[in-house]
Amino acid sequence: MPKVAVIGLGRFGTALSRRLSAAGAEVLAIDRDGRLIDEIKDDVDVAVRLDATDRQALLSQEVDKVDVAVVAIGENFEASLLTAVVLKQFGVPHVVCRAQTAIHAEIFRQIGADEVVQPEQETGAHLARRLANPRLVDAFRLADGLTLIEFSAPAEFHEKSIRHLELRAKYDVNLVVIRRRQGEAQRVFSPSPEEVIQPDDVLVMIGSDEALARLPKE
Amino acid sequence: MPKVAVIGLGRFGTALSRRLSAAGAEVLAIDRDGRLIDEIKDDVDVAVRLDATDRQALLSQEVDKVDVAVVAIGENFEASLLTAVVLKQFGVPHVVCRAQTAIHAEIFRQIGADEVVQPEQETGAHLARRLANPRLVDAFRLADGLTLIEFSAPAEFHEKSIRHLELRAKYDVNLVVIRRRQGEAQRVFSPSPEEVIQPDDVLVMIGSDEALARLPKE
Ligand SMILES: Nc1ncnc2c1ncn2[C@@H]1O[C@H](COP(=O)(O)OP(=O)(O)OP(=O)(O)O)[C@@H](O)[C@H]1O
Ligand SMILES: Nc1ncnc2c1ncn2[C@@H]1O[C@H](COP(=O)(O)OP(=O)(O)OP(=O)(O)O)[C@@H](O)[C@H]1O
Structure with a gap:
């Protein structure tokens, strides 16, 4: 199991x-605020109060021996940056930095951060995708040659079970979830082979573009 | 295209x-800080400076006519809450609230918020999943409680057929496609139950977070 140091215990950390x-990871939680250390110490392996810009303090806790270190200090960019530089100097294999803006992210990459996260921007982008597309997704490229599409169940699928439709054998697509209205709400579920398709079901499928293009459209 | 009001222009908003x-959505951006309005006005349809707790001001901008409203005010919980209540009173169909903690989230739901987001906690959970599981190639949230992951085949799956692995019965996950290197190229295919998993196969699966967490990691 990886040994992970988390530096900065805001909501993200x-x-x-x-x-x-x-x-199941081994977690070493670090913050200079003692109250946060008290609040988290029962939930992690080790929780220690120290200033992350203090190189000796980090070494005394063997932060140089972890597999991953996450710099989750928020507002104090200088402290974040100094901490990240020290971690790379220690030879920590994977250093993740939380950045406030795209420019901060670029700076972290330039000083050697292996990965950068921007929680607010990433969540904003993700929510935007879902809201702009009131159907779960319309067509989303997963990887080369692999697309996820939403597809309202065509008439020839209505009242048939998934097993009966033989989607994999006939169309070479995988039906991953069905979205079905239930009164006011919407249910999203991963169907069993016995599930019977209903009119108005929205089928979320994955397959190659060629395979998806062959699905009946009416 | 949906008409969306975004109230609060921090990093998330x-x-x-x-x-x-x-x-392609129609965006009405709102904040009481005029500088933020100036910065965003070229990127959205309408950007207007107003105090979101001012009911008349909201009505004057026809916020009661939007399809979706997102309350992205951060630190000021009272203002967030009042704004959310007013939006539901206006009859806005879908109100999304950004919450600082699980308790705040619960309060928003109780006053009628249709959806609650917690950017820092969700990003923390997403990163934790990837770090705890170095086999995870990528992960994509499909909908509440349902995630698509790309996962390199663990040793205990090698040389076994999909039927033999009983993924749905044992792990409650749906294996949707396999990505397999073939010389220079990559083949992406929806496997039959007879398909035998090879080392280096990347398995693309869908399931709940709990189910995916139970997959073997080595
Ligand atoms: N030099 C430092 N050494 C150790 N911890 C630090 C240092 N500087 C800041 N921190 C800690 O980092 C934590 C997170 O920082 P802060 O609260 O500014 O971020 P935030 O962006 O508001 O976090 P979040 O959005 O995740 O809630 C704080 O608990 C703070 O005590
Ligand atoms: N009553 C209000 N009416 C309109 N806008 C408001 C009101 N109260 C706060 N805001 C705005 O909400 C925005 C976001 O709030 P704040 O900066 O506290 O959140 P944050 O959690 O730091 O945001 P982020 O993490 O997304 O950067 C601010 O730009 C602020 O001007």
Whole structure:
């Protein structure tokens, strides 16, 4: 299991630390605010109060021996940057930096950060994609030659079970989820082979572009 | 195209507004800080400076007529809450609220928010999943509780057929396609149950976060 140091216990660092621990990673949580250390110490392997710009303090906690270090300090860019530089000097294999803006992100990359996250911007982009497209996704390129499409169930699929439709054998596509209205709400579920397609079902499928193009359109 | 009001132009609200506009949605951007309005006005349909707790001001901008309203005010919980309540009173069909913590999120739901986002916590959870699982190639949230992941085939899956692995029965995940190197090229295909997993195969799967977390990691 990877050994991960999380430096900075704001909402991002705290959520990250707890989820990592829950997933079985070994977590070393660091912050200079003692109250945050007290709040998290039962949820991680080690929680220690120190100033991340203090190189000796980091070495005393063996931060140079971790597999991954995440610099989750928010507002203090200078401290973030200095910490990231020190971590790369220690030889930490994978250093992730949280950046406030695209320009900050670029600076982190230039000093050697292996990965940069921008929580607010990434969540904004993700929400925008979902809202602009009130159907789950319209067509989303997953990888070369692989697309995810949303497709309202054509008439010839209505009242047939998924097993009966033999989508994989006949069309070489994989039906991954169905979106179905239930009164006011919408249910999104991964169907079993026995599920019967209903009119108005929206089928979310994955396949190559050629395969998807062969699906019946009416 | 949906008409979306974004109230609060911090990093989250600004990224959301620009991406929505780029995706073709009609965007009404609101903030009480005039400088933020100036910075964004060329990127959205309408940018207007007003205090979101001022009901008359909202009505004068026809915020009651939008399809979606996103309350992206950060630190001022009271203003966020009041604004959300007013939007639901106006009858805005879909109100999304940005929450600072799980407790704030719960309060927003109780006053009628249709959706709640927590950018820092969601990004922390997403990063935790990728870091705890170095086999994870990519992960994409499809909808509440449902994620698509790309996952390099762990050793215990090698040389076994998909039927034999019983992924749905054992892990409650749906293997949608396999990506396999073939010489220089890459083949992406929807596998039959007889397909045998090879080392280096990348498995693209869909399931709930809990189900995906149970997949073998080595
Ligand atoms: N030099 C430092 N050494 C250790 N911890 C630090 C240092 N500077 C800041 N921190 C810690 O980093 C944490 C996160 O910083 P801050 O609260 O500014 O970020 P934020 O962007 O508001 O976080 P979030 O959005 O994740 O809630 C704070 O708990 C703070 O104590
Ligand atoms: N009553 C209000 N009416 C209109 N705008 C408001 C009101 N209160 C706050 N705002 C605006 O909301 C915006 C976002 O708030 P704030 O900067 O506190 O959030 P944040 O959590 O730091 O944002 P982010 O993390 O997205 O950068 C600010 O630009 C602020 O001017």
